[in-house]
Amino acid sequence: MVELSWVINMPRKPRIHYPGALYHVMVRGNNGEKVLNEEIHKSKYLDVLAFYKEKLCFLLYAFCIMDNHVHLLMEVDEVTLSQIMQRIQQVYTQWFNRKYNRTGHVFQQRYKALLCDKENYLLLLIKYIHNNPVKANLGEMDYKWSSHVYYTGKEKSNIVDTKEALSIFSQNRTRAIKQYLQFMEQEEEEIIYKHIEEDEPENQGVKRENKGSLKEINIDEIIEKVCTYExxxxxxxxxxxxxxxxxxxxxxxxxxxxxxxxISNTLLAQKLNLSPSMISKIKSGENKGTFVSDVILKWEQISK
Structure with a gap:
């Protein structure tokens, strides 16, 4: 799984805002403290999140509430991300401080927010977030405080907007859930945060892991030439x-x-009218064909 790192102690820039912007938000407890380690904490944070989701009209594609941090995948509308997060963090902080008769910061003052390419990476971001409990050795992916259980139908609520992501797999919900589960069970793919623009100075520190040298050929060029040759x-x-x-x-x-x-499996699936799970099967060699090698060889011989 790709790890994220940020450059610190740099001047802040205002966050980019436009209706439809997709953000991967990460909130941490102040000094790494476990400010969400009890069920009552997680339940309260989720309640606050649900309240402001309805009030401020943003979409929530995924969340995961851990003991000392929270992941959110949010698409904003007219209200800016900063306004949304200020309300959520402030209300939880006030509740937490009253409960424990304390004062001061509960969360780190500056949450992390990465502006993401929804078209290419929506499913991969959801997968990244839902894998956090697994990575933390908290058991299987059916973690109570993750939106994964809403995608599988084990929990039902309007807090998570599952329809768009599931429709990438199939318009039939039952079939979509089945393919989603297959997708989640596959080995984790490389996740590259492709930004429309740099959102914050710390985004410059996002590690981008590549399997070898950068590949430059456009997928549309490959499709066009293969079809011409065949x-x-x-x-x-x-x-x-x-x-x-x-x-x-x-x-x-x-x-x-x-x-x-x-190119991500999701985008390639859209271009070829296949499911992302089928793309993964083909890449893994599970779904072989009679003429595949001949088509590849012809393309490579003519194109190189």
Whole structure:
């Protein structure tokens, strides 16, 4: 899993705001303190989050409340992220201080917020957040204080906006949940935070891990050339079909993309009209075809 690091002690910039902006927010207890370690703490924070979600009209795609930090994946509308987080943090802080007859900061003064590319990384960000309890050795992914249980249907509430993410897998909810679970069980993919702009100075410290050198070829170029060499239309490879040749061309494109492109499984799935889980199966070699090697070899010989 990709670890995040931030540059500190730098002048603050105002956060970027526009309706539809997607943020991965991380809030930590002051000095790393466990300010959310009891169930009553987590329940209270979730209640405050739900209240302001309805009041300030933002979308919440994922959350995970740990003992000393919280992950939120939020899409804002008219109200800025700063205004939203100020209210949430302030109300919880006041409650916590009253409960324990104390004063002072409960959370670190500056929460972390990464502006994210929703189109390419929505599912990967959800997966990253839902994997936090597993990484912390708290058991399976069915962690009570994570939004994973809302995606599986074990918990029902309007606090989590699951519809858009699940629809990437299928329009049928039952099928979508099944494919979501398959996606969550797969080995974690590399997560690269692709920013529309630098949100804060600390974003400059996000570690970007690459498997080898950067691959420059555009996926659309690969699709176009493969279709030309194989004498098929692009529209043909995006339709559901049982024709072996067309199916193998799609598989070849998936494998070529893995070798020559920087593209997420989610975006590639959208381009080829496949599920993200199918993309992963093809890359892992689980779903082989008769003509795949020939298509790849032809593309590499002509294109290089």
């Amino acid at each position: 004498n098929v239309r692009i529209s043909e490879i995006t339709k559901k079909t049982k024709i072996q040749k067309i199916s193998d061309i799609r598989k070849a494109i998936v494998l070529l993309s893995e070798k020559y492109c920087n």
